Amino acid sequence: MEIREAADEDWPAVWPFFRRIMAAGETFTYPVDLAEDEARGWWLLRPPNRTVVAVDADTGTVVGSAKMNNNQHGNGSHVASASYLVDPDHGGRGVGRALVLDSLDWAGAAGFRGMQFNAVVETNRHAVRLYERLGFRIVGTVPGAFRHPVEGYVGLHVMFKEL
Amino acid sequence: MEIREAADEDWPAVWPFFRRIMAAGETFTYPVDLAEDEARGWWLLRPPNRTVVAVDADTGTVVGSAKMNNNQHGNGSHVASASYLVDPDHGGRGVGRALVLDSLDWAGAAGFRGMQFNAVVETNRHAVRLYERLGFRIVGTVPGAFRHPVEGYVGLHVMFKEL
Numbered sequence: 014m015e016i017r018e019a020a021d022e023d024w025p026a027v028w029p030f031f032r033r034i035m036a037a038g039e040t041f042t043y044p045v046d047l048a049e050d051e052a053r054g055w056w057l058l059r060p061p062n063r064t065v066v067a068v069d070a071d072t073g074t075v076v077g078s079a080k081m082n083n084n085q086h087g088n089g090s091h092v093a094s095a096s097y098l099v100d101p102d103h104g105g106r107g108v109g110r111a112l113v114l115d116s117l118d119w120a121g122a123a124g125f126r127g128m129q130f131n132a133v134v135e136t137n138r139h140a141v142r143l144y145e146r147l148g149f150r151i152v153g154t155v156p157g158a159f160r161h162p163v164e165g166y167v168g169l170h171v172m173f174k175e176l
Numbered sequence: 177m178e179i180r181e182a183a184d185e186d187w188p189a190v191w192p193f194f195r196r197i198m199a200a201g202e203t204f205t206y207p208v209d210l211a212e213d214e215a216r217g218w219w220l221l222r223p224p225n226r227t228v229v230a231v232d233a234d235t236g237t238v239v240g241s242a243k244m245n246n247n248q249h250g251n252g253s254h255v256a257s258a259s260y261l262v263d264p265d266h267g268g269r270g271v272g273r274a275l276v277l278d279s280l281d282w283a284g285a286a287g288f289r290g291m292q293f294n295a296v297v298e299t300n301r302h303a304v305r306l307y308e309r310l311g312f313r314i315v316g317t318v319p320g321a322f323r324h325p326v327e328g329y330v331g332l333h334v335m336f337k338e339l
Contacts, residue, residue, distance in 0.1 A: 035250070038250060038251050041250065042248035042249055042250055042251065042252030042253075043249050043250050044249045044250045045250045045251065084321075085205035085295055085321070085332075086205055086206050086207045087198070087201060087204065087205055087206050087207045087208045088201050088205065088208065088322055088323045088324065088325070089205030089295060089321055089322050089323075089332065090205075091321075091323060092318070092321045126320065126329075127318075127319075127320065127321065129318055129321065131294065132248055132252060151316075152316035152317065152318055152334070153314075153315035153316020153317075153334055154315065154316075155255070155290075155292055155315055155334065155336050156290075156336070156338075157289065157290065157338075158247075158248070158252055158254075158255045158290065158292065158336075159251055159252050160251045160252075160254060161251065162251070166289075169248075169252065171315070171316055171318065171334050173318050173319070173321075175319075175320075
C-alpha cells in the first residue's frame, strides 16, 4: 500500500466511501448527507494542512484517505488533529493503521507537539483500540454526545498522544 | 445588565475588547492577530446559531458578548458549545455569569442535550470556577495543549454540562 498526497483528481475515488461512511452515521460527527461539493471542501485540505490517499499498490485503487491539520489556532496551534476514512470494502488490511502512522509522521515532522482527536465514537471500538495501540490515551469521554443509529446515545472520547 | 441578540451594528463595540483579549493570548485558541473582517465572521453567528451582547443598563455600553452554536454536526449535533468575551474594563460585575446563563437558557430552549466547552485554558481559573459553579465538570484535560505567554505550556480542559 502506498500513502501519497491527495490531488483534486483523487476526489471521485474518495467520494463513494466518504458518502457511504457518513450515511451510515456511526463513526463521524459530520452531516450524514453532506453535498458532494461541500464534502470535498471539508476533506481536501490545502497546505500547511494536508490530505492523503492510501492506494493499493497492485490495483491502483484508492482504499482510504486521511486529512490532518492544526486542532486549534493561535496559542493552541501546536497540537495537530486528523481524521481517517477506510473504504469498508477494504477493511481489515491495515489501511487505517497506515494512515494513522502517516499522519503522526507528518505531525512530528511539521513540529507539532501532540495529536488530538476531538470526537472518537466510543462504540467505534476498532478505531479506539487501534489508536490506543499506537500510543493514544483517552483524555476524557463526553457522555451521550453521539447519537448512534443503532446503539443510541453513546460517548465521544477525546484522545491524545504526545509527539 | 441586559443581554440581547447582537446586530451587525454592535460589532464596532465588540471589536476593541475582542482584539484586546485575543492579543493578550491567555484565554482563547484563536489567532492572536485575527484581522477585523475575519474576526467578525468568526464571532457574529447566523441562525440557528446565535451571538448576543451584554449591555450596561445605565450607560448602554456593550460590556461583553457570547456566541453559541452546535458543537458537532450530524449525530453529534445535539450538544451545544459557546464562547464568552467580557471587556476587561468591566470585569468582576457578573457579566460572564450572565452570558453563560443566557447561553444555557438558549441551548435548553433549542433542544440541545448538553453544553460542551472544547478548550478551556486551565490557568483561566476564574472561568473554570465559574463554569464549575454553574454545573459544568471537567471531562478531561489535554496536557500542554495551550502555550500561555506567561505560564508556558498548560492544559486545555474539555468541560461539559448536561441540559
